[in-house]
Structure formats: C-alpha cells, structure tokens
Amino acid sequence: MAQKPDAAELKEYTEAADAWFKENTVRDPGFMLPLTFMEVSTDEQFDFLREWQRKVYEAGYLGASWPKEYGGGGLHTDFQRAATRAMKKYDAPIMLNAIGNGWAGPLILDLGSEEQKQKYIKGMLNAEDIWCQGFSEPEHGSDLGNAQLKAVKDGDEYVLNGSKIWTSLGDRAKYMILLARTDFEAENKYKGLSFFLNPMKIDGISTSRIKKLTGEYGFVQTFFTDARISADCLFGGEGNGWSMAMKTLEYERGAKVKPVGGYFVKELDVMQIVELAKNSMRNGKPLLDDPVMRDKMTQYMIDIQALNLNNTRRRMPQLMQDKPMGLPLMNKLARTELIRELTEFSLGFQGTKAGYYVGDENAVDDGYWHRSYLNSFSATIGGGTSEIQRNIVAEHALGLPKTR
Amino acid sequence: MNNLGDIGTTEEQIELMDVATNFCRDKSPIEKVRALMEDDLGYDPDVWREIGELGWLAIAIPEAHDGVGLSMAEVVPIAEQMGRNLLSTPFGSTTMAAQALLAGGSEAQQAAWLPKIAAGTAATLALREDHGDWDLGHVASSGKETADGIALSGKKQLVRWADSAELIIVSIELDGNVRFAMIERSAFPDGALRREAIIDETARSFELTLDGVTVAADALFDGNRTRETIEKIELAAGLIHAAEMTGGSQAVIDYTLEYLKTRKQFDKIIGSYQALKHPTVDNYVEYEKARTHLYSAAHSWGEQGRGEVAVRMAAAQAHSSYSRAADRSIQFHGGFGFTHDCDAQLHRRKAIFDGALIGDAAYQRSKLAGLLFD
Numbered sequence: 001m002a003q004k005p006d007a008a009e010l011k012e013y014t015e016a017a018d019a020w021f022k023e024n025t026v027r028d029p030g031f032m033l034p035l036t037f038m039e040v041s042t043d044e045q046f047d048f049l050r051e052w053q054r055k056v057y058e059a060g061y062l063g064a065s066w067p068k069e070y071g072g073g074g075l076h077t078d079f080q081r082a083a084t085r086a087m088k089k090y091d092a093p094i095m096l097n098a099i100g101n102g103w104a105g106p107l108i109l110d111l112g113s114e115e116q117k118q119k120y121i122k123g124m125l126n127a128e129d130i131w132c133q134g135f136s137e138p139e140h141g142s143d144l145g146n147a148q149l150k151a152v153k154d155g156d157e158y159v160l161n162g163s164k165i166w167t168s169l170g171d172r173a174k175y176m177i178l179l180a181r182t183d184f185e186a187e188n189k190y191k192g193l194s195f196f197l198n199p200m201k202i203d204g205i206s207t208s209r210i211k212k213l214t215g216e217y218g219f220v221q222t223f224f225t226d227a228r229i230s231a232d233c234l235f236g237g238e239g240n241g242w243s244m245a246m247k248t249l250e251y252e253r254g255a256k257v258k259p260v261g262g263y264f265v266k267e268l269d270v271m272q273i274v275e276l277a278k279n280s281m282r283n284g285k286p287l288l289d290d291p292v293m294r295d296k297m298t299q300y301m302i303d304i305q306a307l308n309l310n311n312t313r314r315r316m317p318q319l320m321q322d323k324p325m326g327l328p329l330m331n332k333l334a335r336t337e338l339i340r341e342l343t344e345f346s347l348g349f350q351g352t353k354a355g356y357y358v359g360d361e362n363a364v365d366d367g368y369w370h371r372s373y374l375n376s377f378s379a380t381i382g383g384g385t386s387e388i389q390r391n392i393v394a395e396h397a398l399g400l401p402k403t404r
Numbered sequence: 405m406n407n408l409g410d411i412g413t414t415e416e417q418i419e420l421m422d423v424a425t426n427f428c429r430d431k432s433p434i435e436k437v438r439a440l441m442e443d444d445l446g447y448d449p450d451v452w453r454e455i456g457e458l459g460w461l462a463i464a465i466p467e468a469h470d471g472v473g474l475s476m477a478e479v480v481p482i483a484e485q486m487g488r489n490l491l492s493t494p495f496g497s498t499t500m501a502a503q504a505l506l507a508g509g510s511e512a513q514q515a516a517w518l519p520k521i522a523a524g525t526a527a528t529l530a531l532r533e534d535h536g537d538w539d540l541g542h543v544a545s546s547g548k549e550t551a552d553g554i555a556l557s558g559k560k561q562l563v564r565w566a567d568s569a570e571l572i573i574v575s576i577e578l579d580g581n582v583r584f585a586m587i588e589r590s591a592f593p594d595g596a597l598r599r600e601a602i603i604d605e606t607a608r609s610f611e612l613t614l615d616g617v618t619v620a621a622d623a624l625f626d627g628n629r630t631r632e633t634i635e636k637i638e639l640a641a642g643l644i645h646a647a648e649m650t651g652g653s654q655a656v657i658d659y660t661l662e663y664l665k666t667r668k669q670f671d672k673i674i675g676s677y678q679a680l681k682h683p684t685v686d687n688y689v690e691y692e693k694a695r696t697h698l699y700s701a702a703h704s705w706g707e708q709g710r711g712e713v714a715v716r717m718a719a720a721q722a723h724s725s726y727s728r729a730a731d732r733s734i735q736f737h738g739g740f741g742f743t744h745d746c747d748a749q750l751h752r753r754k755a756i757f758d759g760a761l762i763g764d765a766a767y768q769r770s771k772l773a774g775l776l777f778d
Contacts, residue, residue, distance in 0.1 A: 274777065294773040295766060301776055302717045302769075305700075306693035309411045313696050316411070318418045322654065330689050390685040391678070398661055398688060400675040 002065065002076040013079050017086035020059055025090040026052075032358070034218070035371070036265040037098035038168045038378050041217040046172060049096035053127040053262075061087070062095065062261040063125040066109065071122030080261045087262055091269075098264030099168070100124035100131030103251045104177045104197070106258035107244070111236060120175070120197070125260075132173035134164035134180075134198065134222060135245060142388050144179070145190050145242060149224060151180035156231050158182075158196070160204070160224040166382065170220040171207045173200050179245050182238050193241030196233045203227065214374045215358070252383045253332040265379065267339075270304050273297075273346055276369070280349040287349055296345065303338050310334075326397040333389035336379035343373035409704035409714040411696060416474055420463075421481035427458070432491035434747060437606060440492065445568070446608040447493040455495060456524020465502055469518035476503070476640060477702035480647045484698065487648030488655045490750060492606045494526040494565035496644045501527035503640040504573050508584055508625035508633030517571055517586070528569035529637065530560035530612050538763040540575065540582075540634045545614055547576040547585065553621060554578065554585065556614035562761060566597050566610040574614065584625040584633055592617060604757035606750060639712060641762045642719040643701055649722035649758055650698045653691040653729050656751040660684060660733040680736055687732055690725035697721045713775050720768035726755040727765075 005013070029048050034040050040049060056062045061083035066072025073079070095101060105124050108116055123129030140146040149162030160180060167176070178198040186192030204227030207220040236244040250256040277297060280287040287293050313319050314327045346369045347354045358367030380386045394400040431451045440446055455461065463478050465471025472478075479499055486495060502521045505514055521527055533544050545558025556576060566572060566589065574585050596617070597610045625633060664675030664684065674680055701718035704710045733748035734741040741748060759765070 278777075288777050291770075294777065295769050298769040298773045298776060299720075301772070302697070302721055303693065305408050305717060306696050306721065309696045309700050310692065312411050313699070316413060318413055318421070319695070319699055326688065326692055330685075330692065333685075334689050334693075387678070387682070390682045393685045393688070394675075394681040398684065400661065400664055400681055400684070401673045403676050403678055403681065 002074055004076050005078055010078055010082060014082040014086065017061055017083045018089065020061065021086045021090040021092055024055065024059070025087075025092045027091060032366070033093055034216075035094070035375055036378060037094060037096060038265075038382065039212075039214065039216050039218040039375065040096065040169060040172075046096070049093060050127045050130070052093050053096050056087075056092075056095070056262065057126045063101070064261060065259060066105070066121065066125070067117075070109070070117045071125050077259055080259050084259065084261050084263070088267075092262070094266055095260075095262035095264055096169075097124055097127050097130055099133045099173075099177065100129065100175075101260040101262075102264055103133065103248045104131050104175075105260060106251050106256070107177070107248050108197075108235075109258065111244075111247070116197070116235075123174075129174045130169055130172050132167050132170045132176045132200070132222075133248075134167060134176045134178040135248075136164060136166045138163055138165045138221070142385055144245065144384075145193070147179050147181060147193060149178070149180045150184075151182050151194060151196065153182070153231065154228075157228045158231060158233070160198075160227040160229065162224050164222045164224075166210075166219050167207070167222045168219045170200070170222050171209065176200055176222070177235075177248060179241050182241070186239070190242040191239055193245070194238050195235045195241040195244035196229065197235050198229055198233055202229065212374075213377070214371055249384065253329075253389070256328070270301060270342075273300070273342065276346055276349050276364070281351065293349075300338075300342055300345070304342075307331075307335055307338065323397050326393070329393045329397050330389075332379075332383065333386050333393065336376065337386055340373070340376035340380050343369060343376050347373060409700050409707065409710045411700040412703040413699060414474075414477060416478045417481055417702065420478055421485070423458075424482045424485035427454075428485040428489040428491045432486075432489040434490070437490045437492075437750070441605045446565075446606070447568075451491070452493045452526075453524065455493060459522075460495065461498055461502070461524055462522035464499065465506070465518050465522045469514055470522045471518065472522075475705055476643055477705045480643065480698060480702040483644045483647035484651035486651065487754075488651030490606050490652070490655070490754070492608075494528065494568050496648065497528040497564040497569070498526045499644060500637060500640045501529050501569075501571065501573050504529060504584065504625075504633055504637050505586075507636035508629045509586070510622075510626060512622075513586060513625070520570070525571070526565060526569045527571040527573070528563055528565055530563040530566070530572050530574040531637070532560060532562040532761075534559065534561065538767055540638060543575050543577045543582050545574070545576050547578040547583065547619075549578075549621075550618065553618045554624070555618045556585070558614050560612040560614065562600070562602070563597075563610045563612045564761075565608055566612060567599075567608065572612070574612075576614075578624075581627060582630050582634070583627060584630070585619050586623045586625070587617065587619055591619070602757060603753045603760075605753065607754075607757060635712070638762075639705075639715045642715040642768070643705065645758045645762050646694070646698050646701060646715070646718040646722040649726040649755060650691070650694045650718075652751050652754055653687075653694055653722065653726045656726070656730045656733050656748055657684070657688055657691055659747055659751075660687075660729070660736055663737055674736075683732055684736070687725065687729040690721070691729060694718070694721040694725045709775075713772065716768045716772045716775070719762060720765040720772065723755065723759050723768065724765040726751065727759070730755055 040046050060073055064073035064075045065077040065080040068074030101124050151158040151160050176198045178196040181192050182194040183192035204225050206223050209217045209220050277287045282290050310327050350364050353364045356363035357370050460482050462471040463474050464476050467473040547554040547556050572587050596613045600609045602609045667674050697718040701714040704714035730748055730752035737746050740746050
C-alpha cells in the first residue's frame with residue numbers, strides 16, 4: 001500500500017490537478033456529451049471520450065492509486081480522490097471505459113494472475129482496450145444466476161452459444177467480462193456458471209444496436225454462434241462464475257471501491273436544479289417563492305447531502321458498527337432512486353416548456369432535464385433493479401429471510 | 405451549497421458512544437420503561453443520580469464552571485442512546501437550560517448555576533405558549549417592572565420535568581422585547597404547576613402559571629443577547645432531539661425486524677414478503693440518512709451558518725424517519741400493533757411529542773429553505 005501523503009504533498013498534488021483540469025477540460029465539444037457511459041451513441045462521442053480518457057490517464061489523474069507495475073501511478077488513494085474532486089470541480093466529461101476501470105479492473109487486480117494483470121490493466125486505463133459486460137440475458141434480466149449462455153469445453157477452447165443483452169459499448173469493446181454456463185448438470189443453477197475474460201472481435205460474435213427510451217443508442221444485444229475462445233480466458237476457475245460475478249457486482253454497486261478515478265455517470269449538481277427553480281415562474285412569481293416547491297426542494301437538498309455524507313461515513317467504522325453492510329449495500333438504491341425523483345421533479349419547473357425534448361430550440365437547457373430523467377432508469381434498472389437492491393439490503397444488511 | 409457541513413467524529417464522542425450504549429441498554433429495559441410510565445416522577449432517581457456522577461450533564465459546560473469543557477457534539481451519542489432505549493430523565497431539558505444559560509446568562513448567573521447543573525441538578529426551559537407557535541420569538545407571557553421587581557403574568561406550556569427542575573428559564577415579553585428570566589422552582593406558589601396529559605407517556609410535562617410571581621431584575625438574562633440565546637436554544641434543542649429521534653428510529657426498526665423474522669403467516673415468515681420487506685428497507689435507508697445528518701450536525705456544531713443548516717437537516721430527517729418507521733411498525737405488527745402493548749406505539753407517540761417540542765420536519769424544512777435559497 002502506498003504511503004499516506006502528508007498535508008503539504010496532498011495540497012501540491014491537488015493544486016496541480018486543479019490547474020490541469022481547469023486548463024484541459026473541454027466543456028462543449030460542439031455536440032451533446034453523454035451523461036453516462038451507457039449512452040455513448042455516436043462515433044464522435046466515442047472518439048472524443050476515448051481521447052479524453054487517454055489524456056487524463058497520461059496526465060496521471062486516472063489509475064493514480066493502481067499498482068505501478070501494471071500501468072497505474074502507485075500513489076495513495078488520497079491522491080486519486082483529490083484528482084477526482086478536481087474533475088468534478090471543473091465539470092469534466094465522464095470516463096468512457098467504465099466496465100474496464102470500474103469493475104473488471106479491480107476484479108483482475110484482486111484475483112487475477114500476474115500474466116492477466118500485465119495483459120489487461122494498462123489497456124483499460126489508457127482506453128486502448130474498451131470493456132463490456134455480458135451478464136444479463138434476454139430472458140433472465142434480474143435472475144442472473146439463471147444465465148443460459150453455453151460455454152462447452154472443446155480441447156483448449158470453449159465454444160460459446162447464446163445471447164447477452166444490455167451490453168453497453170458492446171459493439172465497440174475489445175473484451176467482455178462474461179458469465180456463461182459450463183455445467184448444465186450442476187447441483188444448483190449457481191454452481192454451473194463460469195466467468196470469462198472474453199475477446200469480442202472474433203468470429204461467431206455479432207451485435208445489434210438497441211434504441212433506448214431516450215432516443216439514443218449505446219447498448220446492444222450480443223449474439224454468440226459457435227464462437228471459440230481460448231481456455232485461458234476462464235477466470236477464477238470453472239464453476240466459480242457466480243462468485244466472480246458477485247465480486248464484480250460489489251464494485252458495480254459501489255459496495256466495494258478501488259478508486260480508479262473519474263466518474264462513469266455524471267452526477268447531478270443540485271445547484272443546477274436550484275438555478276432552474278430560481279429561473280422558473282409559477283403564477284407570475286419565481287417558483288422558489290412557492291412554499292410547496294420550497295419544501296420539496298429542501299427535502300431533496302437534505303437527501304442529497306445525506307448521500308454525499310454517507311460516502312464519507314462509510315469510511316468511519318465507529319459510525320458503522322450496528323449494521324456494517326447497510327450503507328455500502330444501500331448506496332446504489334438510494335442514489336439512483338433519488339436522481340430519478342429529482343430529475344422528474346425538475347420537469348415540473350418548466351411549465352409549458354416541459355412539453356419539449358432534445359432537438360427543439362424551445363427546450364429548456366436543450367432538453368437536458370428530460371433526457372436526464374429518462375436516462376435515470378438505466379441506473380434504477382441496470383446492475384440490478386431497485387427492487388432487487390431492496391431484497392439485497394433486506395437480506396444482507398437487515399437479516400430478513402430470502403424472498404422465494 | 406458551500407454552506408453544507410461535513411461529517412466527522414471526536415475520540416470523546418466514540419468513547420461516550422460505547423459507554424452510553426451499555427449504560428442505557430442496562431438501565432432501561434422495556435419492562436422498566438413501561439413501569440415508569442405509571443410512575444408519578446416518570447424516571448428512576450438512582451439512574452438520574454448515576455447520570456450526574458458519570459458527568460454527562462457537565463460535558464458541554466466549560467471547565468471554568470466545573471464542566472468537562474467539551475461541546476454539544478459529545479452530548480449527541482448519549483442522547484442518541486437514551487432515545488434508542490426510551491430512557492427518560494430530565495437530561496435533555498437540563499442540557500438545553502445549561503446551553504441557554506451559556507448563551508444569555510451573565511457571568512454571575514452562570515457561576516451560580518452551571519456548577520450545580522454540572523453536578524447533577526435538573527433545570528428546564530419554559531418557552532411554549534397557548535398560541536402553539538414554534539417561533540421562540542413569539543412570546544405572549546409578560547413581565548412588568550414594579551417596585552418589588554418584575555411581576556410576571558401568563559402561562560407556559562410543555563415545561564418538561566418541571567417538578568424535578570430546581571431552575572426554570574422562562575421567556576417573557578418586557579417593554580416590547582423578548583427577555584429570559586431565571587426562576588427557582590421554589591419561588592412558585594403551590595398549584596403553579598399542573599401536570600399535562602402528553603402524548604409521550606415516557607416523559608413528564610407541566611403547564612406553569614406565572615401570575616403572581618415576581619422576580620428580581622438580576623434574574624433577567626442580558627437583553628442584548630436575546631437573539632443569540634434563542635438561536636442557541638433552538639440549535640441545542642434541535643440537536644438533542646435529532647439524536648433522541650435517530651436513536652429511537654434505530655430501535656423501532658430493530659423491533660420491527662425482530663417481528664418480521666419470527667412471525668409466520670400463510671406458512672411463511674412474513675419478512676420474506678416483499679410488501680413488508682421493501683418498505684422496511686426504505687425506512688432503514690431513511691434512518692441511516694438521519695444518523696449521517698446527526699453526526700454531521702454534531703461535527704458542525706458551533707460553526708456559523710453551517711451549524712444551523714446541519715442541525716435543521718438532522719432534525720428534519722430524524723423527525724420524518726422516526727415518524728415513518730414507527731408508523732409502519734405499528735402497521736406491520738397487525739392486530740398486535742393496535743394494542744398498547746406494542747412498543748412501536750411508544751415510539752410513534754414520542755416522535756409526535758418531539759416534533760411538537762421543537763418543530764416537526766416540515767417546520768425545520770421551512771427554516772432551512774430560508775437558509776438555503778434566500
């Protein structure tokens with residue numbers, strides 16, 4: 001573990017990061033930037049974000065606390081946190097390679113072989129190798145343990161058949177973390193699963209784009225037809241797929257953190273909403289004069305402040321003794337539901353203008369709020385729906401019996 | 405948003421949390437809470453004496469007045485555990501009275517009373533009136549200067565633990581200004597206190613008749629510090645009650661979980677039904693938010709601006725999460741939930757009472773809106 005910085009070192013680093021993001025952040029590239037890594041639709045968006053990630057990495061502000069021998073900066077996580085704060089401060093674009101840097105990377109660093117770390121980590125950080133995730137299937141959305149994609153061993157290879165869905169960046173990725181069934185006779189559905197670091201640019205794998213409720217593209221359905229991959233792609237041992245997938249989800253849902261830097265989903269800035277409310281009219285007066293709206297707005301401020309401080313409190317074991325898994329497990333549920341409610345609430349501010357959408361010159365903030373609201377479902381559904389999250393919190397933090 | 409606080413803890417807070425957790429659990433089992441509900445005094449004098457001996461009343465009193473010299477931040481874990489175990493004593497009202505004295509009392513007044521309070525003497529505040537307004541600046545009781553001193557008139561309501569308090573701090577209107585006066589309980593005639601029937605059966609509260617009582621001019625707080633005294637009382641009350649309500653939320657959620665894990669209906673443990681499970685998780689999430697705000701408020705205590713935002717957020721969140729968790733707990737207990745034997749109702753009643761004392765969640769939000777948006 002890298003050494004904890006002293007105050008002077010950290011201050012120097014923070015100032016340098018601030019200066020760098022101040023100078024290098026492009027706020028308006030001339031086209032609409034995605035709010036999350038799940039909405040990268042066009043080539044120009046993809047190319048821009050890939051270049052942005054490379055640039056941030058080369059400046060040393062991405063993967064700063066990952067091990068040096070695999071391409072990271074080898075610094076204490078406090079440095080990375082400072083860099084990420086600088087990105088937020090200057091409203092920097094999102095990091096493109098979320099699955100690679102956010103979930104697959106930490107997993108490989110935790111459990112991968114030396115060879116795997118050498119092979120994969122650096123390409124993730126510099127965005128040379130884009131990663132996607134093959135967990136969900138068309139027929140088994142939330143029932144991840146029931147995945148049916150077949151991986152049959154044939155000599156030194158596995159032969160893959162089946163389909164994955166909601167594959168963000170699936171048409172552009174070089175690798176996929178893949179959950180597949182290697183044993184259909186296993187004693188239960190979980191034990192028959194295996195986990196692969198699967199190459200995407202091979203024969204037998206094809207994708208088709210899915211148009212989303214926002215009108216954008218960004219994820220695909222992926223089809224596997226007698227696709228052959230090397231047996232070396234197996235990760236964590238045959239039959240251990242469920243456990244690998246669950247470890248991955250701990251990162252995805254924010255229960256565990258190995259901060260790579262940056263953010264994959266743009267957080268709402270509550271002050272933007274306050275500004276919107278101040279500039280909106282209700283009965284001939286500023287909306288913030290309306291007592292009902294003030295009350296709701298205040299509750300949202302309370303909610304947002306609580307979630308932000310929860311993140312700090314999570315690192316304070318003295319305040320986490322009672323139900324130590326509570327805060328980590330509730331994080332995704334609470335945050336994503338709040339964003340959904342808050343963006344929906346913001347539509348009501350716009351009066352008649354709430355009728356417009358992206359693309360119309362009369363739309364408030366170019367339709368940002370509508371798009372944000374529609375987009376918010378990607379987070380309340382993706383990575384396990386809010387309903388599944390409630391079951392997880394109930395069962396693992398509160399000790400309630402499983403729902404069958 | 406730069407007015408929003410951070411979260412942190414002190415070593416003393418953590419130590420006190422450990423001690424208070426054990427003490428309150430041991431001294432306040434639910435059978436004892438229920439027995440004390442029938443008791444005239446409403447608390448165990450031995451426990452009160454022990455609280456004094458532990459030095460808990462001295463925590464936020466400066467060392468110059470025989471206190472420990474810490475702050476309200478360190479009172480928080482104690483009040484939290486008291487709320488969690490429904491351990492009722494004059495602790496909260498005495499602590500608030502001490503804070504009022506610190507904010508508005510003269511050096512002589514502080515020297516006369518703070519050491520006594522630090523050593524375990526109960527005190528209380530008499531601020532509420534028949535108009536029901538939470539605004540502490542809205543005072544109808546009055547004082548009139550006479551040759552003998554200041555003659556008081558009016559009635560104060562919801563004066564907590566007044567029968568045990570040796571000192572009562574009263575707000576009055578004098579020459580058009582709000583003033584605070586310190587009165588020893590022994591100065592009131594027999595019959596000045598009437599025990600009120602309050603919704604929280606674990607607490608005691610009284611209506612206090614001021615008519616016919618005259619106090620000396622040196623019983624008044626500094627007239628130039630009325631505004632800051634009011635602010636300090638509101639913040640101290642907000643913080644202590646946020647702590648009690650947060651502890652209460654934790655207790656009522658745990659009480660509910662216990663039931664959901666053992667009760668069977670239709671051959672299944674009812675906690676496996678999502679209709680019960682999901683709202684319980686939602687209530688739990690709200691409780692954790694309250695606890696985060698509570699320790700943020702403790703951490704920001706004393707910071708200009710940020711302190712008030714943090715305390716009001718904590719009070720608002722604690723009141724709404726406590727109310728809701730207790731409300732749902734009654735419902736989830738089914739028929740038993742409708743009985744007086746179900747502990748959930750004790751918490752539901754306490755949440756109503758605490759909101760009545762300091763202002764409920766909506767009131768706290770209305771104050772916050774001004775701080776955040778205007």
